[in-house]
Amino acid sequence: MSQYSISPTGEKFPLPEQEDYSREFERLEEVVKSQRAFGREIVLVMGLGFVGAVMAAVIADAKDEKGNPTKFVIGMQRPSTRSFWKIPLFNRGISPVSSEDPEVPLLIDRCVNEKKTLMATFIYDALKLADVVVVDVQCDYLKEALGNVLDGRADMEALEESLEIIGQHIRPEALILIETTVAPGTTEQVAYPIIKKMFRKRGIGKDPLIAHSFERVMPGKNYVSSIRDFWRVCSGVNEEATRRVAEFLSEVLNTEKFPLTVLDRPIESETAKIVENSFRATILAFLDEWSVFAEQNGVDLIKVINAIKVRPTHSNIIFPGPGIGGYCLPKDGGLGLWAYRHIHGFEDDIFKITPLAININDTRALHVAQLTRDALRNMGRPIASAEILVLGASYREDVGDTRYSGSELIVRRLTEMGAELRVHDPYVLHWWEFEKQDEYPASSRSLKRFFRGQEKLKDLRVGQDLKKAFQDTDAVILSVRHKHYMNLDPDEVVKNAGGPIAVIDCFGILEDENIRRYFELGCEVKGLGRGHVKRIKDQVREAKSQLPLNIPLQFAADKMGG
Ligand SMILES: NC(=O)c1ccc[n+]([C@@H]2O[C@H](COP(=O)([O-])OP(=O)(O)OC[C@H]3O[C@@H](n4cnc5c(N)ncnc54)[C@H](O)[C@@H]3O)[C@@H](O)[C@H]2O)c1
Numbered sequence: 397m398s399q400y401s402i403s404p405t406g407e408k409f410p411l412p413e414q415e416d417y418s419r420e421f422e423r424l425e426e427v428v429k430s431q432r433a434f435g436r437e438i439v440l441v442m443g444l445g446f447v448g449a450v451m452a453a454v455i456a457d458a459k460d461e462k463g464n465p466t467k468f469v470i471g472m473q474r475p476s477t478r479s480f481w482k483i484p485l486f487n488r489g490i491s492p493v494s495s496e497d498p499e500v501p502l503l504i505d506r507c508v509n510e511k512k513t514l515m516a517t518f519i520y521d522a523l524k525l526a527d528v529v530v531v532d533v534q535c536d537y538l539k540e541a542l543g544n545v546l547d548g549r550a551d552m553e554a555l556e557e558s559l560e561i562i563g564q565h566i567r568p569e570a571l572i573l574i575e576t577t578v579a580p581g582t583t584e585q586v587a588y589p590i591i592k593k594m595f596r597k598r599g600i601g602k603d604p605l606i607a608h609s610f611e612r613v614m615p616g617k618n619y620v621s622s623i624r625d626f627w628r629v630c631s632g633v634n635e636e637a638t639r640r641v642a643e644f645l646s647e648v649l650n651t652e653k654f655p656l657t658v659l660d661r662p663i664e665s666e667t668a669k670i671v672e673n674s675f676r677a678t679i680l681a682f683l684d685e686w687s688v689f690a691e692q693n694g695v696d697l698i699k700v701i702n703a704i705k706v707r708p709t710h711s712n713i714i715f716p717g718p719g720i721g722g723y724c725l726p727k728d729g730g731l732g733l734w735a736y737r738h739i740h741g742f743e744d745d746i747f748k749i750t751p752l753a754i755n756i757n758d759t760r761a762l763h764v765a766q767l768t769r770d771a772l773r774n775m776g777r778p779i780a781s782a783e784i785l786v787l788g789a790s791y792r793e794d795v796g797d798t799r800y801s802g803s804e805l806i807v808r809r810l811t812e813m814g815a816e817l818r819v820h821d822p823y824v825l826h827w828w829e830f831e832k833q834d835e836y837p838a839s840s841r842s843l844k845r846f847f848r849g850q851e852k853l854k855d856l857r858v859g860q861d862l863k864k865a866f867q868d869t870d871a872v873i874l875s876v877r878h879k880h881y882m883n884l885d886p887d888e889v890v891k892n893a894g895g896p897i898a899v900i901d902c903f904g905i906l907e908d909e910n911i912r913r914y915f916e917l918g919c920e921v922k923g924l925g926r927g928h929v930k931r932i933k934d935q936v937r938e939a940k941s942q943l944p945l946n947i948p949l950q951f952a953a954d955k956m957g958g
Contacts, residue, residue: 401480448532497619523565563594579735583662607641681753697925698904719802721791761805771898780814788876796823866892
């Protein structure tokens with residue numbers, strides 16, 4: 397019986413049968429022959445995920461001074477039920493990743509359908525045809541506990557498997573460029589031995605050409621330019637690999653404006669990535685304790701941060717919101733800690749700040765559940781029977797990427813506490829972390845394992861109608877700074893909700909005048925790092941107490957100019 401791979405829009409694609417493999421290779425050989433006749437280099441990108449799909453298109457778009465394409469790109473993706481659909485869609489010119497950057501679909505469509513410099517395949521034999529192989533498969537860090545990154549390990553399975561397959565197939569003179577974020581030491585101490593061993597088995601004496609250059613891609617409005625028009629760091633295992641990788645990146649990226657940094661060894665390029673992201677994770681985590689301090693001492697941390705930011709030396713101080721999601725920041729430091737022990741063999745415990753920062757970031761969102769509980773308690777409503785609306789499922793503003801978002805933890809904790817949750821996000825159609833929680837992000841890896849009573853969350857659907865989402869809700873959690881949530885009118889919110897509600901601001905979204913108005917309307921307001929709301933509440937109460945008793949509340953609020 398045929399097996400199918402189903403795309404996010406529900407289209408069914410049968411997985412390839414045995415005879416499809418040889419047919420596919422013949423097709424590729426033909427195409428590659430004609431592309432070589434144009435003098436184009438053949439590049440294979442392994443892994444058509446968030447990074448690989450767009451990087452493949454950026455390479456396929458490369459041209460010489462006369463505007464002629466210089467590369468032909470084959471995107472390679474495993475034919476699994478989960479991912480095979482990406483290949484037929486890609487070959488139609490449709491991006492397998494959704495993005496807020498309008499250049500992503502245009503670029504893929506142009507390279508596939510007009511320039512004809514880009515296609516996708518499911519066969520590993522395609523590796524035999526490549527001059528350059530770009531590795532964009534995942535390398536995860538698996539955590540066994542919530543809030544303890546030290547209890548975990550790097551999951552190198554996909555990467556090691558990919559490297560073995562590459563070693564079995566590639567031509568000895570092909571360059572292997574690892575873009576995956578890896579545990580520092582991986583290129584020289586994991587990848588190089590794997591490829592070398594495979595070469596030896598195949599009777600190839602040549603030293604493999606392997607290099608590392610990490611991606612700094614940012615999902616969002618500038619997805620493509622965050623790959624193409626951005627600074628890169630690279631290094632190779634030997635002189636030839638270093639020369640080849642610098643040459644390749646200069647041909648496909650805008651290195652004239654954004655010059656390359658070439659480092660001596662791949663471990664330096666790998667470490668640069670891990671330190672870069674650990675630095676960011678740390679400055680975000682650092683504000684967690686000050687956020688609690690602010691809540692307990694009448695301080696608005698948002699205003700404090702804005703006051704500090706004007707100093708040029710402190711301009712990158714950032715408010716952390718309800719935890720730090722995305723694919724990279726929660727895991728990259730873990731890869732560094734793991735490498736120290738498991739690749740380099742050290743026993744001592746040198747890492748203090750990096751794991752602490754990750755642990756703080758991984759659990760920050762739980763505090764939002766406490767604020768929600770307290771706000772509802774002040775209104776005499778038990779959390780266990782409350783209807784709660786979360787505004788925003790993704791991990792940052794104006795993108796649809798939900799990986800490790802703080803909102804997931806908020807939903808899970810509040811569900812555990814008995815609340816009924818609903819969610820709105822204009823950028824997210826399916827929140828797979830819930831809808832497919834038994835298999836996503838992988839079987840038994842869902843965060844649901846750290847909470848009780850999570851089964852019903854399979855039925856959680858992301859609403860697209862904001863007005864409807866508010867109906868009969870007891871509390872609203874402003875979780876992400878999507879532009880749709882920045883200017884909500886308190887009067888409209890309360891009207892749509894059918895009465896006063898609890899409003900929880902996780903990201904400095906509410907202006908003081910709106911906080912005041914919510915209080916005037918009988919709502920309760922709390923926020924991460926927003927200790928000054930208590931002061932506003934007292935002012936509103938004080939003003940109300942001075943009004944003659946017979947003035948109705950709503951009229952009084954209007955009179956106060958709210
Ligand atoms: N997503 C980001 O924002 C971002 C930013 C910077 C760096 N990175 C790094 O880039 C790397 C890739 O990340 P991603 O977000 O694209 O991951 P992803 O999970 O979206 O994509 C990985 C892809 O590789 C495929 N794959 C795995 N094994 C394969 C094999 N043997 N053959 C062919 N395909 C295979 C998977 O099916 C998947 O499609 C990671 O190391 C990540 O840390 C990601």
